[in-house]
Amino acid sequence: MSDDEKNPAREIIADYARAHFRYFRTADGTVYAQKNGHPVARPIRSQGTTGSHRQELMVGLFKDGCGVFNGTALKEALDLIEALALSEEVQPVHIRVAPGFDGATWLDLGRNDGQSVRIHPTGWDIQTPDPREVCWRRTQLTGELPLPVKDTDGKGIDLLLGLCNFATAETECLAIAWLIGCLAPSVPVPAPFLTGPQGAGKSTGGRMLIRIIEGMSGDLRRAPKDEENLIAAVAAGWVTALDNLSHMTPDLSDAMCCIVTGAENVKRALFTDGDVFRARYRRPLLLTGIDVGVIRPDLAERLLPLRLERPGVRRTEAELWAEYAEALPVILGSLLDLTVKVRAVAAETPTDLRMADFAHLCAQLDGATGIGALAAYRASLDDLNDDVIEGDLLAQTVLQHAETMTPGIEERMTSTEWLQTLSRLYNGEDCRPLPKGWPTTGKVLSDRLKRLQPTLAARGVLIDSGRTKEGRYLEMSRPAAQPPPEQQAAF
Structure with a gap:
């Protein structure tokens, strides 16, 4: 009797699997399988119809002449492997x-052979990463990128800008800065919001931007109706692009803030009583639309408005995308060249902006090219602050009251007293009724003002809160104007 006939099928499968695959676990306890020498890892519990580890194992056993095994034997073998892998390295x-060794960054090209781009301080090249340095996870949303072209001398950037209908040079440099930020796994980047009149090519421009990172299969999608589906879509890809937004609910706005700066979602694992499933996510986000209505202040700090204009000459979809597909290797190569130059620049980090990492990236881009990305970013935030104020009657009323304040003198009242003061100011002599959504209590007013703090501070109105023996208070002030430097020296 042969050794194979003596051993149960599950032992044959387990021995084959451990000889041909490396098994490890992530910090949340999920066990992954990685073919020896290959950087792509697959969860062993995946039941996907294509590309699952179960299928990978079955094909390997069949091709190597080990036989065809039933589902029970495969399940028992994988149960044993999973139990053993829980004691392996994390x-x-x-x-x-992905981040790599020695300050390098990796870009997955989505190829079957595992070839990827390694971006390091002295340049970039195409390699197959060491599985112990980088483990790629692939999903249905992971498209294949072409091999980038080297030594493009910036030609690809010019080709991209020629294909998109960006309205101004400031918009162009912000789009380039965002693309560079998408290649950095640890840098939160604001979400580009492509706006413009009908026919400006917002959806087409959005597709062109994300396909530089996600390949020709990358596409825009409608915003999911609930946060759970949005998180599932975000976790399965790198760049999430939502098309044709016409309205933004508070829940969707809050979810987008979490996507941009990072958060974690926890829910009960299926078919268990006490186990939970954790999903961490921080992803680049892209939006398109003509107008989404009122933008909340916290989301405004995380947006990057990119305005497009209607093209003078129309082209067919087939012609446009054929030209784009031909130019994509050069575009990607130019973006990688520019990324290396930008990362080599030492620049100070602006400390007055919420998205400080992206502001630092804009400063580095200015140091490498001198295109004025940081100034354009500041101007875009000013425009967004104007949009927030135009859509918020409370912010308008606070600014109206601030005009009567003496600079350098703080006004301190309880939140209820502030509500009465601002309500009288809004009512005016005409005693017009308070609008829908106006704060009804001091607590609601306090919460609204805290949310508006960055927007009002950008207009020179500071809101602060505190507590004394008498109780809590809200404080409003306008900083005194600073004299010019020559006058300061004279004193």
């Missing part, structure tokens, strides 16, 4: 971009 898995 290693993270990444989608599309």
Whole structure:
């Protein structure tokens, strides 16, 4: 009797699997399988119809002449492997971009052979990463990128800008800065919001931007109706692009803030009583639309408005995308060249902006090219602050009251007293009724003002809160104007 006939099927499968695959776990306890020498890792419990580890194992056993095994034997073998892997080393898995050794960054090209781009301080090259340095996770949303072209001398950037209908040079440099930020796994980047009149090519421009990172299969999608589906879509890819937004609910606005700066979602694992499933996510986000109505202040700080204009000459979709597909290797190569130059620049980090990492990236881009990205970013935030104020009657009323304040003198009242003061100011002599959504209590007013703090501070009105023996208070002030430097020296 042969050794194979003596051993149960599950032992044959387990021995084959451990000889041909490396098994490890992530920090949340999920066990992954990685073919020896290959950077792509697959969760062993995946039941996907294509590309699951179960299928990978079955094909390997069949091709190597070990036989065809039933589902029970495979399940028992994988149960044993999973139990053994829980004592193995912990290693993270990444989608599309990943940090590497010695300050390098990796970009997954989505190829079957595992070839990826290694971006390091002295340049970039195409390699197959060491599985112990980078583990790629692939999903249905992971498209294949072409091999980038080297030594493009910036030609690809010019080709991209020629295909998109960006309205101004400031918009162009912000789009380039965002693309560079998408190649950095640890840098939160604001969400570009492509706006413009009908026919400006907002959806087409959005597709062109995300396909540089996600490949030709990358596309825009409608915003999911609930946060759970949005998180599932975000976790399965790198760049999430939502098309044709016409309205933004408070829940969707809050979810987008979390996507941009990072958060974690926890829910009960299926078919269990006490186990939970954790989903961490921080992803680049892209939006398109003509107008989404009132923008909340916290989301405004995380947006990057990119305005497009209607093209003078129309082209067919087939012609446009054929030209784009031909130019994509050069575009990607130019973006990688520019990324290396930008990362080599030492620049100070602006400390007055919420998205400080992106502001630092804009400063580095200015140091490498001198295109004025940081100034354009500041101007875009000013425009967004104007949009927030135009859509918020409370902010308008606070600014109206601030005009009567003496600079350098703080006004301190309880939140209820502030509500009465601002309500009288809004009513005016005409005693017009308070609008829908106006704060009804001091607590609601206090919460609204805290949310508006950054927007009002950008207009020179500071809101602060505190507590004394008498109780809590809200304080409003306008900083005194600073004299010019020559006058300061004279004193």
